[in-house]
Amino acid sequence: MFLALDGVGLQYGQRGAKVAAVRGVSLGLGRGELGVLIGPSGCGKTSLLRAIAGLETLDSGRVRLEGELLADAASGLQLPAEQRRIGLVFQDFALFPHLTVDANIGFGLRAHKPAARQARIHEMLDLVGLEHAAKRMPHQLSGGQQQRVALARALAPAPRLLLLDEPFSSLDVDLRESLSQDLRAILKASGTTALFVTHDQAEAFAIGDRVGVMQQGLLEQWDEPYTVYHRPATRFVADFIGHGVFVPGQLEGQQVRTPLGLLDNAQDCPLPGAYPGGRCEVLLRADDVVHDDAAPVKACIEHKVFRGAEFLYTLRLADGTRLVAAVPSHHDHHVGEWIGIKAQVDHVVTFGTA
Numbered sequence: 001m002f003l004a005l006d007g008v009g010l011q012y013g014q015r016g017a018k019v020a021a022v023r024g025v026s027l028g029l030g031r032g033e034l035g036v037l038i039g040p041s042g043c044g045k046t047s048l049l050r051a052i053a054g055l056e057t058l059d060s061g062r063v064r065l066e067g068e069l070l071a072d073a074a075s076g077l078q079l080p081a082e083q084r085r086i087g088l089v090f091q092d093f094a095l096f097p098h099l100t101v102d103a104n105i106g107f108g109l110r111a112h113k114p115a116a117r118q119a120r121i122h123e124m125l126d127l128v129g130l131e132h133a134a135k136r137m138p139h140q141l142s143g144g145q146q147q148r149v150a151l152a153r154a155l156a157p158a159p160r161l162l163l164l165d166e167p168f169s170s171l172d173v174d175l176r177e178s179l180s181q182d183l184r185a186i187l188k189a190s191g192t193t194a195l196f197v198t199h200d201q202a203e204a205f206a207i208g209d210r211v212g213v214m215q216q217g218l219l220e221q222w223d224e225p226y227t228v229y230h231r232p233a234t235r236f237v238a239d240f241i242g243h244g245v246f247v248p249g250q251l252e253g254q255q256v257r258t259p260l261g262l263l264d265n266a267q268d269c270p271l272p273g274a275y276p277g278g279r280c281e282v283l284l285r286a287d288d289v290v291h292d293d294a295a296p297v298k299a300c301i302e303h304k305v306f307r308g309a310e311f312l313y314t315l316r317l318a319d320g321t322r323l324v325a326a327v328p329s330h331h332d333h334h335v336g337e338w339i340g341i342k343a344q345v346d347h348v349v350t351f352g353t354a
């Protein structure tokens with residue numbers, strides 16, 4: 001693996017005690033791959049990036065880049081940050097306010113000869129689509145343009161790895177969405193290997209070749225986005241990603257009995273013997289529950305949220321089971337109404353009862 005973390009642990013000293021911020025994290029990223037870490041506030045995402053960058057010392061484990069050992073807790077090896085050739089883009093991207101865009105981008109290239117430096121600056125301006133803004137000052141740029149300059153500045157010295165910590169968090173939602181697609185295109189075009197931290201699931205799925213979900217310092221899953229969504233490895237990941245609920249289930253061979261009837265496609269679930277009496281909990285995401293007037297199962301709408309293309313309905317079955325359903329917004333039913341629903345689940349996900 002191009003980037004390989006093996007059992008990385010990191011602790012902070014707090015009032016004499018040690019508090020673990022990262023616990024035994026192992027992950028791999030291939031050359032040119034984009035990894036994204038997501039998880040609730042305080043789960044250790046930033047700490048993990050800082051450990052890779054060399055800004056924190058490991059308490060356990062090893063970090064390797066291109067086979068080179070950057071840090072090893074056992075031997076005490078800690079390559080200084082400036083020798084790792086790792087680029088950083090942080091939330092407060094802080095361009096130098098008194099320097100033009102091209103001077104900002106060229107800042108890390110002072111060791112280059114002038115002609116090579118100019119050529120690289122132009123290459124980077126072209127990459128981020130800002131050739132026309134080379135002589136502008138940062139305050140003359142929009143937030144999104146400033147963030148592109150920050151990206152160009154970080155990429156200019158050709159880092160082996162780029163670490164990005166919530167770079168879009170100060171931008172509005174529409175801009176974030178278009179920038180995350182641009183970011184992926186720019187990083188892919190330049191063949192950059194990068195690890196990106198975000199709170200935003202849509203951003204994680206739009207950018208990542210691999211997505212990691214962290215909780216309380218642990219990496220709960222590290223997989224392709226499709227797998228993280230459809231085959232969550234733990235109950236936490238299932239709960240954290242997407243909108244869903246757990247309903248009681250009973251495994252019967254390759255089927256699971258649920259309050260919405262028998263579900264097929266349970267062949268990837270643990271065998272019924274994995275749960276006492278086959279009793280389990282089944283993840284039903286909002287997109288697994290489909291509105292169908294002809295369906296025999298009826299549910300009462302308790303709450304609804306308009307999301308443009310769809311409504312997110314919170315539903316209650318006659319037996320009290322609660323569900324969520326994403327329903328196309330031309331089906332505008334009112335709260336208190338009973339509607340027909342059925343389950344349409346491609347990948348059945350079950351866990352033991354909590």
Ligand SMILES: Nc1ncnc2c1ncn2[C@@H]1O[C@H](COP(=O)(O)OP(=O)(O)OP(=O)(O)O)[C@@H](O)[C@H]1O
Nearest residue numbers: 012013014021039040041042043044045046047048
């Ligand atoms: N310098 C520090 N000293 C002591 N504790 C710290 C320090 N930095 C972070 N922590 C603690 O370590 C844990 C992980 O913090 P970290 O910033 O890595 O989380 P995060 O997932 O990036 O959070 P957020 O999404 O809110 O930025 C938290 O409990 C935090 O309070």
